[in-house]
Amino acid sequence: MPQSEFIVDRTLKTAPCPTCGKPAPRHSIRTLHPQDLHHGRIQVHISRHVCRNPMCPDKRRYFTARAQGIEKASRYTTAVKTKALKLLEENTLERTSDILQRDFNVRVPSGTLHDWRVAAMETEVRHGSELED
Numbered sequence: 001m002p003q004s005e006f007i008v009d010r011t012l013k014t015a016p017c018p019t020c021g022k023p024a025p026r027h028s029i030r031t032l033h034p035q036d037l038h039h040g041r042i043q044v045h046i047s048r049h050v051c052r053n054p055m056c057p058d059k060r061r062y063f064t065a066r067a068q069g070i071e072k073a074s075r076y077t078t079a080v081k082t083k084a085l086k087l088l089e090e091n092t093l094e095r096t097s098d099i100l101q102r103d104f105n106v107r108v109p110s111g112t113l114h115d116w117r118v119a120a121m122e123t124e125v126r127h128g129s130e131l132e133d
């Protein structure tokens with residue numbers, strides 16, 4: 001596995017509580033290791049927060065601030081997904097998986113590609129054709 005020194009800091013001092021919306025202070029920092037198109041496996045620092053609003057039903061619950069540019073489940077950056085969806089317009093799942101591996105050294109199983117395509121199509125139906133960047 002190639003090691004990369006590319007580090008992205010996505011930590012926040014405070015993040016809005018998903019339940020009450022009040023700013024919640026940072027509790028700790030986590031490091032993710034998603035795969036990126038041009039840097040291989042990168043390091044992304046994200047922050048965990050805890051709500052201290054005494055009126056909040058979820059007070060003292062920990063949550064992770066949503067990291068922009070990182071896909072859910074944290075295994076890939078959004079750049080990888082955007083590239084994959086472009087390739088899928090003209091290639092099969094298996095071929096797209098091969099191209100990503102060959103050109104970018106990113107391994108994305110065809111099952112994940114399938115999920116991305118389905119999700120993208122659902123998003124298109126709901127919001128027009130904008131893709132997240």
Ligand SMILES: [Zn+2]
Pocket residue numbers: 017018019020021022051052053056057058059
């Ligand atoms: Zn709260």
